[in-house]
Amino acid sequence: MNGYDIQESFSTLSDTPGDQRMYARLRFDIRWNEIARAALLCLRSDRQVELPLAAKSMREATPTLSVRSAFDLLLSALKLPLGSEVIFSEITVPHMLRIAEEHGLVPVSLPVDPRTLHVDTGEVVARITDRTRMIVVAHLFGARTPLEPISQIARSRGVLLVEDAAQALVSGHPARDPVADVSLYSFGPIKTATAMGGGIALVEEPLVRERMSEIAAQWPRQSRWDYLARIAKIGFLKLLSNRRLLATLVTAVSAFGGDADQFVGGSARGFAERELFTHLRRRPCAALEAMIAWRLADFETAKIEERTARGGNLAARIAPASLVASSGNSAPTYWVFPVVCQDPEHVVTQLRTAGFDASQISGLTVVGDDSPDHWFRQVVFVPNHAGIPKRSLERAAEITREAATT
Numbered sequence: 001m002n003g004y005d006i007q008e009s010f011s012t013l014s015d016t017p018g019d020q021r022m023y024a025r026l027r028f029d030i031r032w033n034e035i036a037r038a039a040l041l042c043l044r045s046d047r048q049v050e051l052p053l054a055a056k057s058m059r060e061a062t063p064t065l066s067v068r069s070a071f072d073l074l075l076s077a078l079k080l081p082l083g084s085e086v087i088f089s090e091i092t093v094p095h096m097l098r099i100a101e102e103h104g105l106v107p108v109s110l111p112v113d114p115r116t117l118h119v120d121t122g123e124v125v126a127r128i129t130d131r132t133r134m135i136v137v138a139h140l141f142g143a144r145t146p147l148e149p150i151s152q153i154a155r156s157r158g159v160l161l162v163e164d165a166a167q168a169l170v171s172g173h174p175a176r177d178p179v180a181d182v183s184l185y186s187f188g189p190i191k192t193a194t195a196m197g198g199g200i201a202l203v204e205e206p207l208v209r210e211r212m213s214e215i216a217a218q219w220p221r222q223s224r225w226d227y228l229a230r231i232a233k234i235g236f237l238k239l240l241s242n243r244r245l246l247a248t249l250v251t252a253v254s255a256f257g258g259d260a261d262q263f264v265g266g267s268a269r270g271f272a273e274r275e276l277f278t279h280l281r282r283r284p285c286a287a288l289e290a291m292i293a294w295r296l297a298d299f300e301t302a303k304i305e306e307r308t309a310r311g312g313n314l315a316a317r318i319a320p321a322s323l324v325a326s327s328g329n330s331a332p333t334y335w336v337f338p339v340v341c342q343d344p345e346h347v348v349t350q351l352r353t354a355g356f357d358a359s360q361i362s363g364l365t366v367v368g369d370d371s372p373d374h375w376f377r378q379v380v381f382v383p384n385h386a387g388i389p390k391r392s393l394e395r396a397a398e399i400t401r402e403a404a405t406t
Ligand SMILES: Cc1ncc(COP(=O)(O)O)c(C=O)c1O
Pocket: 002, 005, 065, 066, 067, 068, 069, 091, 092, 093, 096, 138, 139, 164, 166, 167, 185, 186, 187, 188, 198, 199, 363
């Protein structure tokens, strides 16, 4: 199980004083009855699991174990010439780069504007060479990057356009941007409408889709017990998001001389990095496929509207003192709430002291840029989920604004 995203939301356990309430950065977007449904699905054999109707209406969709599996599958199907260049919008998860490299491809970094999260067409043109075969644009933090201008360049140069929508599911009908060749959606643990794993690939070209299915057919299926173990882990971590229970656990583990951070970190630990491809090259079990379809069928659009309004309010309180990444986007939905700060450590300390588990930690990286000055390295993720009362959120905004300007 890939734990990097899970650990993100539990990174500061040991900072949580027993009696102080700490608002987590993220909450798992799944209810107990949905966790129970997934567990029950695991008790049936793959043949006995029925997919809900919603699954059948998604003609282009290939269900996968994750977005990373989908990307690996796509690259296996495409067999691009070794040494081909893939332009990545610069903020992504490191495994996407590793997968490209495993296929003998060379990642090239494309800057992202922190205010709008757009990529600039001129910058794309500047990076295209005779070796460019693909452009991968990630829609970050629940916002979308307009693809039309890039697609024109891509088409004129015979380059594939892939949209990485892992963070951008906002409806029960995930669609492919008509100008993109491929769209990838994730149902990983911390994602919107999580299925506790899984992804889907929407691929326009039928031949590529068929080739992907043929390759996937040779991959082993994830065992339903593997999925059940993952469900149990997420259930355990969700329990811990109950702050009273968490405080009890921290006290109990500490009483036995343990380290609560390590204890929880251990329970969320992922597979060893060297096993990455063995892990990714599996098909999802039927229970996971069914869960993806159920999460889409029961998708609550009202939650996205509420999240967008909440994020908008918070952004209005923080700006213009600090830059809220995506606030200049035409349709931000604030899946997470990243603020670009001059002194991010100070902002994190101030927020944590006040009981908000703000952090700079994320599973994302900047392609080909280690510099501490990059805007992404100045980002603080401020807790902003539906479980935080309005007044507390306003307090978080006030602290962020003050700490960011001092
Ligand atoms: C931008 C982006 N791309 C790809 C992924 C990988 O998704 P998955 O965990 O489904 O492989 C993530 C996961 O966080 C992501 O944020």
